[in-house]
Amino acid sequence: MVWIHIVGGGVAGLSLASELSKHPILPGTVVVSDPNINARDDRTYSFWSDRDCSNFLPGTSQYSKWVVSAKNRSVTQTGTNWHYYRISGRAFFEKCKKVIERHPQCFLNNEAVVSKPSAKYVFDSRPPAPDRFRAYQSFVGIEFKCEHNFAMDIALLMTNMRTEDSGLYFEYMLPITDTSLLIESTYFGAMPGDMKNLEKNSLEWIKNNNLTGQVIRKEQAHIPMGLRPSTNDDWGIPIGARGGMTRASSGYGFMNMRSWAKITAKKLTSGQPITRYRPPLLETWMDLQLIKIIQKKPQHLPKIFLDMAQKTKGDDFASFLTKARPLNALQVITSAPAKPFLKSIIQMIQEK
Numbered sequence: 001m002v003w004i005h006i007v008g009g010g011v012a013g014l015s016l017a018s019e020l021s022k023h024p025i026l027p028g029t030v031v032v033s034d035p036n037i038n039a040r041d042d043r044t045y046s047f048w049s050d051r052d053c054s055n056f057l058p059g060t061s062q063y064s065k066w067v068v069s070a071k072n073r074s075v076t077q078t079g080t081n082w083h084y085y086r087i088s089g090r091a092f093f094e095k096c097k098k099v100i101e102r103h104p105q106c107f108l109n110n111e112a113v114v115s116k117p118s119a120k121y122v123f124d125s126r127p128p129a130p131d132r133f134r135a136y137q138s139f140v141g142i143e144f145k146c147e148h149n150f151a152m153d154i155a156l157l158m159t160n161m162r163t164e165d166s167g168l169y170f171e172y173m174l175p176i177t178d179t180s181l182l183i184e185s186t187y188f189g190a191m192p193g194d195m196k197n198l199e200k201n202s203l204e205w206i207k208n209n210n211l212t213g214q215v216i217r218k219e220q221a222h223i224p225m226g227l228r229p230s231t232n233d234d235w236g237i238p239i240g241a242r243g244g245m246t247r248a249s250s251g252y253g254f255m256n257m258r259s260w261a262k263i264t265a266k267k268l269t270s271g272q273p274i275t276r277y278r279p280p281l282l283e284t285w286m287d288l289q290l291i292k293i294i295q296k297k298p299q300h301l302p303k304i305f306l307d308m309a310q311k312t313k314g315d316d317f318a319s320f321l322t323k324a325r326p327l328n329a330l331q332v333i334t335s336a337p338a339k340p341f342l343k344s345i346i347q348m349i350q351e352k
Protein backbone atom coordinates (compact mmCIF):
# COMPACT_ATOMS: atom_id res chain seq x y z
CA MET A 1 0.00 0.00 0.00
CA VAL A 2 1.15 3.55 -0.77
CA TRP A 3 2.18 5.38 2.41
CA ILE A 4 1.38 8.93 1.24
CA HIS A 5 -0.57 10.02 -1.84
CA ILE A 6 -0.50 13.76 -2.54
CA VAL A 7 -3.13 14.95 -5.01
CA GLY A 8 -1.77 18.03 -6.80
CA GLY A 9 1.87 18.96 -7.34
CA GLY A 10 1.65 22.68 -6.65
CA VAL A 11 3.33 24.61 -3.84
CA ALA A 12 1.82 22.60 -0.97
CA GLY A 13 2.11 19.16 -2.62
CA LEU A 14 5.67 19.55 -3.92
CA SER A 15 6.84 21.26 -0.72
CA LEU A 16 5.63 18.32 1.36
CA ALA A 17 7.09 15.73 -1.03
CA SER A 18 10.46 17.50 -1.21
CA GLU A 19 10.65 17.78 2.59
CA LEU A 20 9.89 14.04 2.85
CA SER A 21 12.57 13.33 0.20
CA LYS A 22 15.20 14.75 2.55
CA HIS A 23 14.80 11.58 4.67
CA PRO A 24 16.93 8.84 3.07
CA ILE A 25 14.66 6.02 4.27
CA LEU A 26 10.91 6.56 4.46
CA PRO A 27 8.31 4.26 6.08
CA GLY A 28 6.72 3.71 2.61
CA THR A 29 6.24 5.15 -0.87
CA VAL A 30 5.21 8.74 -1.56
CA VAL A 31 3.22 9.50 -4.73
CA VAL A 32 2.44 12.97 -6.09
CA SER A 33 -0.15 13.08 -8.89
CA ASP A 34 -0.70 16.12 -11.08
CA PRO A 35 -1.83 16.36 -14.72
CA ASN A 36 0.40 19.44 -15.25
CA ILE A 37 3.52 18.23 -13.53
CA ASN A 38 5.81 19.14 -16.44
CA ALA A 39 4.33 22.45 -17.55
CA ARG A 40 4.62 25.10 -14.89
CA ASP A 41 5.58 28.58 -15.97
CA ASP A 42 2.30 30.21 -15.05
CA ARG A 43 3.22 32.16 -11.95
CA THR A 44 5.67 34.10 -9.84
CA TYR A 45 5.82 33.78 -6.06
CA SER A 46 6.47 36.66 -3.71
CA PHE A 47 6.75 36.58 0.04
CA TRP A 48 8.21 38.33 3.05
CA SER A 49 10.85 36.73 5.18
CA ASP A 50 13.06 37.71 8.10
CA ARG A 51 15.63 35.13 7.01
CA ASP A 52 18.02 35.85 4.15
CA CYS A 53 16.38 34.16 1.14
CA SER A 54 18.45 35.92 -1.54
CA ASN A 55 20.07 32.60 -2.48
CA PHE A 56 16.88 30.56 -2.22
CA LEU A 57 16.85 30.07 -6.00
CA PRO A 58 18.90 31.51 -8.88
CA GLY A 59 17.35 34.80 -10.00
CA THR A 60 15.62 35.57 -6.68
CA SER A 61 14.83 39.29 -6.37
CA GLN A 62 15.00 41.01 -3.00
CA TYR A 63 13.35 44.32 -2.03
CA SER A 64 13.97 46.31 1.16
CA LYS A 65 11.47 49.06 0.36
CA TRP A 66 7.84 48.88 -0.69
CA VAL A 67 5.20 51.47 -1.50
CA VAL A 68 1.49 51.73 -0.65
CA SER A 69 -0.33 54.65 -2.30
CA ALA A 70 -3.64 56.18 -3.33
CA LYS A 71 -4.40 59.29 -5.36
CA ASN A 72 -3.15 61.92 -2.89
CA ARG A 73 -1.09 59.89 -0.47
CA SER A 74 1.92 57.62 -0.66
CA VAL A 75 3.80 55.69 2.03
CA THR A 76 7.19 54.05 1.49
CA GLN A 77 8.16 51.46 4.07
CA THR A 78 11.61 50.07 4.74
CA GLY A 79 12.25 46.60 6.09
CA THR A 80 15.20 46.19 8.44
CA ASN A 81 15.08 42.48 9.23
CA TRP A 82 12.19 41.67 6.92
CA HIS A 83 12.58 41.81 3.15
CA TYR A 84 10.26 41.10 0.26
CA TYR A 85 11.32 38.40 -2.21
CA ARG A 86 10.24 37.28 -5.68
CA ILE A 87 11.03 33.91 -7.19
CA SER A 88 10.08 32.30 -10.47
CA GLY A 89 7.45 29.58 -10.15
CA ARG A 90 9.24 27.51 -12.78
CA ALA A 91 12.56 27.59 -10.87
CA PHE A 92 10.76 26.63 -7.66
CA PHE A 93 8.99 23.65 -9.23
CA GLU A 94 12.18 22.45 -10.99
CA LYS A 95 14.11 22.56 -7.71
CA CYS A 96 11.43 20.58 -5.83
CA LYS A 97 11.12 18.03 -8.62
CA LYS A 98 14.87 17.41 -8.73
CA VAL A 99 14.96 16.55 -5.01
CA ILE A 100 11.86 14.34 -5.20
CA GLU A 101 12.97 12.43 -8.32
CA ARG A 102 16.30 11.51 -6.71
CA HIS A 103 14.55 9.64 -3.88
CA PRO A 104 13.94 5.94 -4.67
CA GLN A 105 10.66 5.87 -2.71
CA CYS A 106 9.12 9.07 -4.16
CA PHE A 107 7.22 9.21 -7.46
CA LEU A 108 5.82 12.07 -9.54
CA ASN A 109 2.92 10.84 -11.67
CA ASN A 110 1.70 12.91 -14.58
CA GLU A 111 -2.01 12.15 -14.07
CA ALA A 112 -5.30 13.64 -12.90
CA VAL A 113 -6.78 11.80 -9.94
CA VAL A 114 -10.51 11.16 -10.34
CA SER A 115 -11.45 9.63 -6.99
CA LYS A 116 -9.95 9.36 -3.53
CA PRO A 117 -6.73 7.35 -3.82
CA SER A 118 -6.01 4.51 -1.50
CA ALA A 119 -3.05 5.26 0.78
CA LYS A 120 -2.34 5.46 4.50
CA TYR A 121 -2.34 9.28 4.22
CA VAL A 122 -4.03 11.23 1.42
CA PHE A 123 -3.35 14.98 1.08
CA ASP A 124 -5.67 16.87 -1.24
CA SER A 125 -4.43 20.11 -2.83
CA ARG A 126 -6.84 20.41 -5.76
CA PRO A 127 -7.77 24.11 -6.00
CA PRO A 128 -10.94 24.96 -4.05
CA ALA A 129 -14.15 25.63 -6.01
CA PRO A 130 -14.72 29.40 -6.52
CA ASP A 131 -18.18 29.20 -4.92
CA ARG A 132 -16.37 28.64 -1.60
CA PHE A 133 -14.48 31.97 -1.83
CA ARG A 134 -15.67 34.57 0.70
CA ALA A 135 -14.08 37.32 -1.39
CA TYR A 136 -11.84 37.37 -4.45
CA GLN A 137 -8.40 38.65 -5.25
CA SER A 138 -8.32 38.79 -9.05
CA PHE A 139 -5.31 39.91 -11.02
CA VAL A 140 -3.71 39.94 -14.45
CA GLY A 141 0.08 40.16 -14.41
CA ILE A 142 2.35 40.95 -17.33
CA GLU A 143 6.07 40.28 -17.36
CA PHE A 144 7.57 42.95 -19.59
CA LYS A 145 11.04 43.25 -21.10
CA CYS A 146 11.93 46.92 -21.65
CA GLU A 147 14.07 48.18 -24.52
CA HIS A 148 15.91 50.49 -22.14
CA ASN A 149 17.24 50.39 -18.61
CA PHE A 150 14.55 50.42 -15.96
CA ALA A 151 16.70 50.75 -12.83
CA MET A 152 14.42 50.58 -9.78
CA ASP A 153 14.67 48.47 -6.66
CA ILE A 154 11.43 49.35 -4.87
CA ALA A 155 8.42 47.02 -4.86
CA LEU A 156 5.18 48.85 -5.66
CA LEU A 157 2.95 46.81 -3.38
CA MET A 158 -0.44 48.51 -3.61
CA THR A 159 -0.25 51.68 -5.66
CA ASN A 160 -2.94 53.93 -7.06
CA MET A 161 -5.55 52.29 -4.79
CA ARG A 162 -9.05 53.30 -5.85
CA THR A 163 -12.54 51.90 -5.37
CA GLU A 164 -14.80 51.32 -8.36
CA ASP A 165 -17.59 48.80 -9.11
CA SER A 166 -17.84 47.81 -5.44
CA GLY A 167 -14.23 46.66 -5.12
CA LEU A 168 -10.68 47.87 -4.57
CA TYR A 169 -8.31 48.24 -7.52
CA PHE A 170 -4.57 48.80 -7.36
CA GLU A 171 -1.37 48.19 -9.29
CA TYR A 172 1.42 45.93 -8.02
CA MET A 173 4.81 46.11 -9.71
CA LEU A 174 8.07 44.28 -9.08
CA PRO A 175 11.27 45.11 -10.96
CA ILE A 176 12.88 41.78 -11.92
CA THR A 177 16.12 42.88 -13.60
CA ASP A 178 17.35 46.30 -14.76
CA THR A 179 15.30 45.84 -17.92
CA SER A 180 12.35 43.68 -16.91
CA LEU A 181 9.41 43.91 -14.54
CA LEU A 182 6.16 42.29 -13.49
CA ILE A 183 3.10 44.53 -13.41
CA GLU A 184 -0.13 43.14 -11.94
CA SER A 185 -3.38 45.02 -11.97
CA THR A 186 -5.31 43.67 -8.98
CA TYR A 187 -8.87 43.72 -7.64
CA PHE A 188 -10.26 42.82 -4.17
CA GLY A 189 -14.02 42.34 -4.16
CA ALA A 190 -17.03 40.24 -3.20
CA MET A 191 -17.33 39.00 -6.81
CA PRO A 192 -14.58 37.88 -9.24
CA GLY A 193 -12.84 40.76 -11.02
CA ASP A 194 -13.16 41.35 -14.77
CA MET A 195 -9.95 39.91 -16.27
CA LYS A 196 -10.20 41.88 -19.53
CA ASN A 197 -10.41 45.11 -17.59
CA LEU A 198 -7.47 44.10 -15.36
CA GLU A 199 -5.33 43.23 -18.39
CA LYS A 200 -6.18 46.60 -19.92
CA ASN A 201 -5.11 48.33 -16.67
CA SER A 202 -1.76 46.49 -16.66
CA LEU A 203 -1.08 47.46 -20.29
CA GLU A 204 -2.09 51.05 -19.58
CA TRP A 205 0.35 51.17 -16.66
CA ILE A 206 3.16 50.19 -19.05
CA LYS A 207 2.07 52.86 -21.54
CA ASN A 208 1.62 55.58 -18.90
CA ASN A 209 5.14 54.92 -17.64
CA ASN A 210 6.50 55.37 -21.20
CA LEU A 211 7.94 51.86 -21.31
CA THR A 212 8.53 50.28 -24.68
CA GLY A 213 9.47 46.66 -25.20
CA GLN A 214 7.86 43.28 -25.30
CA VAL A 215 5.41 41.19 -23.25
CA ILE A 216 7.22 38.01 -22.17
CA ARG A 217 4.63 36.21 -20.10
CA LYS A 218 1.17 36.67 -18.65
CA GLU A 219 -0.23 35.29 -15.40
CA GLN A 220 -3.70 35.64 -14.02
CA ALA A 221 -5.85 34.16 -11.28
CA HIS A 222 -8.74 34.52 -8.89
CA ILE A 223 -7.30 33.76 -5.44
CA PRO A 224 -9.57 33.06 -2.45
CA MET A 225 -9.75 35.69 0.28
CA GLY A 226 -11.19 33.39 2.93
CA LEU A 227 -12.93 30.08 2.25
CA ARG A 228 -16.35 28.87 3.31
CA PRO A 229 -16.24 25.41 4.92
CA SER A 230 -16.12 22.57 2.38
CA THR A 231 -19.10 20.30 1.83
CA ASN A 232 -17.10 17.22 2.67
CA ASP A 233 -15.68 16.70 -0.81
CA ASP A 234 -12.04 16.65 0.33
CA TRP A 235 -10.02 13.53 -0.23
CA GLY A 236 -8.19 12.96 3.03
CA ILE A 237 -6.54 16.03 4.51
CA PRO A 238 -7.05 19.26 2.51
CA ILE A 239 -3.85 21.27 2.08
CA GLY A 240 -2.59 24.37 0.27
CA ALA A 241 -5.17 26.93 -0.84
CA ARG A 242 -7.84 24.23 -0.45
CA GLY A 243 -6.78 23.68 3.17
CA GLY A 244 -6.99 27.41 4.05
CA MET A 245 -3.23 28.01 3.90
CA THR A 246 -3.46 31.20 1.84
CA ARG A 247 -3.87 34.24 4.05
CA ALA A 248 -7.50 35.37 3.75
CA SER A 249 -6.69 39.08 3.90
CA SER A 250 -3.89 39.07 1.33
CA GLY A 251 -3.91 35.84 -0.70
CA TYR A 252 -0.29 35.16 0.36
CA GLY A 253 0.34 31.50 1.06
CA PHE A 254 3.76 30.52 -0.24
CA MET A 255 5.77 30.80 2.99
CA ASN A 256 2.98 29.38 5.14
CA MET A 257 2.83 26.26 2.93
CA ARG A 258 6.63 25.91 3.06
CA SER A 259 6.74 25.98 6.85
CA TRP A 260 3.69 23.71 7.16
CA ALA A 261 5.43 21.17 4.86
CA LYS A 262 8.58 21.17 7.00
CA ILE A 263 6.66 20.54 10.23
CA THR A 264 4.35 17.95 8.65
CA ALA A 265 7.21 15.95 7.08
CA LYS A 266 8.84 15.72 10.52
CA LYS A 267 5.58 14.56 12.11
CA LEU A 268 4.95 11.97 9.39
CA THR A 269 8.42 10.47 9.56
CA SER A 270 8.31 10.27 13.35
CA GLY A 271 4.82 8.70 13.41
CA GLN A 272 3.06 11.64 15.09
CA PRO A 273 -0.66 12.21 14.39
CA ILE A 274 -1.55 14.52 11.49
CA THR A 275 -4.53 16.85 11.67
CA ARG A 276 -5.82 19.37 9.17
CA TYR A 277 -4.29 22.85 9.12
CA ARG A 278 -6.01 25.53 11.20
CA PRO A 279 -4.91 29.16 10.86
CA PRO A 280 -4.32 30.99 14.17
CA LEU A 281 -7.67 32.13 15.66
CA LEU A 282 -6.59 35.76 15.94
CA GLU A 283 -5.59 35.80 12.28
CA THR A 284 -8.90 34.22 11.23
CA TRP A 285 -10.86 36.76 13.22
CA MET A 286 -8.92 39.77 11.94
CA ASP A 287 -9.04 38.59 8.35
CA LEU A 288 -12.79 38.06 8.60
CA GLN A 289 -13.22 41.70 9.66
CA LEU A 290 -11.24 42.82 6.64
CA ILE A 291 -13.25 40.54 4.33
CA LYS A 292 -16.47 42.07 5.66
CA ILE A 293 -15.11 45.49 4.77
CA ILE A 294 -14.15 44.22 1.29
CA GLN A 295 -17.67 42.82 0.84
CA LYS A 296 -19.64 45.74 2.23
CA LYS A 297 -17.54 48.90 2.53
CA PRO A 298 -14.61 48.68 0.08
CA GLN A 299 -14.41 52.49 -0.06
CA HIS A 300 -12.69 52.34 3.37
CA LEU A 301 -9.90 50.06 2.15
CA PRO A 302 -7.40 52.62 0.77
CA LYS A 303 -7.42 54.52 4.09
CA ILE A 304 -7.13 51.30 6.12
CA PHE A 305 -4.09 50.08 4.19
CA LEU A 306 -2.48 53.54 4.07
CA ASP A 307 -2.96 54.16 7.81
CA MET A 308 -1.60 50.71 8.58
CA ALA A 309 1.46 51.34 6.41
CA GLN A 310 2.01 54.84 7.80
CA LYS A 311 1.71 53.97 11.48
CA THR A 312 3.55 50.65 11.58
CA LYS A 313 7.21 49.93 10.96
CA GLY A 314 8.12 48.04 7.79
CA ASP A 315 9.12 44.94 9.78
CA ASP A 316 5.82 44.87 11.73
CA PHE A 317 3.76 45.37 8.58
CA ALA A 318 5.61 42.54 6.78
CA SER A 319 5.49 40.18 9.75
CA PHE A 320 1.74 40.83 10.23
CA LEU A 321 0.97 40.11 6.57
CA THR A 322 2.93 36.86 6.87
CA LYS A 323 1.34 35.65 10.12
CA ALA A 324 -0.77 37.55 12.66
CA ARG A 325 0.63 37.24 16.17
CA PRO A 326 -0.82 39.07 19.20
CA LEU A 327 1.85 41.80 19.25
CA ASN A 328 1.96 42.68 15.57
CA ALA A 329 -1.86 42.31 15.34
CA LEU A 330 -2.29 44.83 18.15
CA GLN A 331 0.04 47.27 16.40
CA VAL A 332 -1.92 46.91 13.18
CA ILE A 333 -5.37 47.18 14.85
CA THR A 334 -4.39 50.33 16.70
CA SER A 335 -2.99 51.89 13.54
CA ALA A 336 -6.00 51.09 11.32
CA PRO A 337 -8.81 53.68 11.20
CA ALA A 338 -11.06 52.78 14.14
CA LYS A 339 -14.42 53.41 12.50
CA PRO A 340 -14.59 50.70 9.83
CA PHE A 341 -13.09 48.11 12.16
CA LEU A 342 -15.43 49.03 15.03
CA LYS A 343 -18.40 49.08 12.65
CA SER A 344 -17.65 45.63 11.36
CA ILE A 345 -17.17 44.29 14.90
CA ILE A 346 -20.52 45.78 16.01
CA GLN A 347 -22.17 44.33 12.91
CA MET A 348 -20.69 40.93 13.71
CA ILE A 349 -22.07 41.06 17.29
CA GLN A 350 -25.51 42.09 15.97
CA GLU A 351 -25.53 39.23 13.46
CA LYS A 352 -24.89 36.64 16.21
Ligand SMILES: Cc1cc2nc3c(=O)[nH]c(=O)nc-3n(C[C@H](O)[C@H](O)[C@H](O)COP(=O)(O)OP(=O)(O)OC[C@H]3O[C@@H](n4cnc5c(N)ncnc54)[C@H](O)[C@@H]3O)c2cc1C
Pocket residue numbers: 007008009010011012013033034035036042043044045046047111112113114125126127219220221222223239240241242246251252253254255257
Ligand atom coordinates in the same frame (compact mmCIF):
# COMPACT_ATOMS: atom_id res chain seq x y z
C1 LIG B 1 -0.97 33.10 -10.61
C2 LIG B 1 -0.83 33.01 -9.10
C3 LIG B 1 0.12 33.79 -8.44
C4 LIG B 1 0.25 33.70 -7.05
N1 LIG B 1 1.20 34.46 -6.44
C5 LIG B 1 1.42 34.29 -5.12
C6 LIG B 1 2.49 34.97 -4.50
O1 LIG B 1 3.19 35.75 -5.14
N2 LIG B 1 2.72 34.76 -3.19
C7 LIG B 1 1.94 33.90 -2.45
O2 LIG B 1 2.21 33.71 -1.26
N3 LIG B 1 0.90 33.28 -3.01
C8 LIG B 1 0.62 33.45 -4.32
N4 LIG B 1 -0.42 32.80 -4.90
C9 LIG B 1 -1.39 32.12 -4.00
C10 LIG B 1 -0.96 30.72 -3.54
O3 LIG B 1 0.21 30.74 -2.79
C11 LIG B 1 -0.82 29.87 -4.73
O4 LIG B 1 -2.10 29.73 -5.28
C12 LIG B 1 -0.24 28.49 -4.48
O5 LIG B 1 0.18 27.98 -5.73
C13 LIG B 1 -1.24 27.56 -3.87
O6 LIG B 1 -0.62 26.32 -3.71
P1 LIG B 1 -1.44 24.98 -3.75
O7 LIG B 1 -0.47 23.88 -3.61
O8 LIG B 1 -2.58 25.06 -2.82
O9 LIG B 1 -2.13 24.97 -5.19
P2 LIG B 1 -1.47 24.96 -6.63
O10 LIG B 1 -0.08 25.43 -6.58
O11 LIG B 1 -2.44 25.68 -7.50
O12 LIG B 1 -1.48 23.42 -7.00
C14 LIG B 1 -2.66 22.67 -7.15
C15 LIG B 1 -2.34 21.58 -8.15
O13 LIG B 1 -3.41 20.64 -8.17
C16 LIG B 1 -3.44 20.09 -9.47
N5 LIG B 1 -4.71 19.38 -9.67
C17 LIG B 1 -5.93 19.90 -9.88
N6 LIG B 1 -6.83 18.91 -10.02
C18 LIG B 1 -6.15 17.73 -9.89
C19 LIG B 1 -6.53 16.36 -9.93
N7 LIG B 1 -7.80 15.97 -10.13
N8 LIG B 1 -5.57 15.42 -9.76
C20 LIG B 1 -4.28 15.78 -9.55
N9 LIG B 1 -3.88 17.07 -9.50
C21 LIG B 1 -4.80 18.03 -9.66
C22 LIG B 1 -3.23 21.30 -10.37
O14 LIG B 1 -2.75 20.93 -11.65
C23 LIG B 1 -2.20 22.10 -9.57
O15 LIG B 1 -0.88 21.87 -10.03
C24 LIG B 1 -0.59 32.85 -6.29
C25 LIG B 1 -1.55 32.10 -6.97
C26 LIG B 1 -1.67 32.16 -8.34
C27 LIG B 1 -2.73 31.31 -9.02
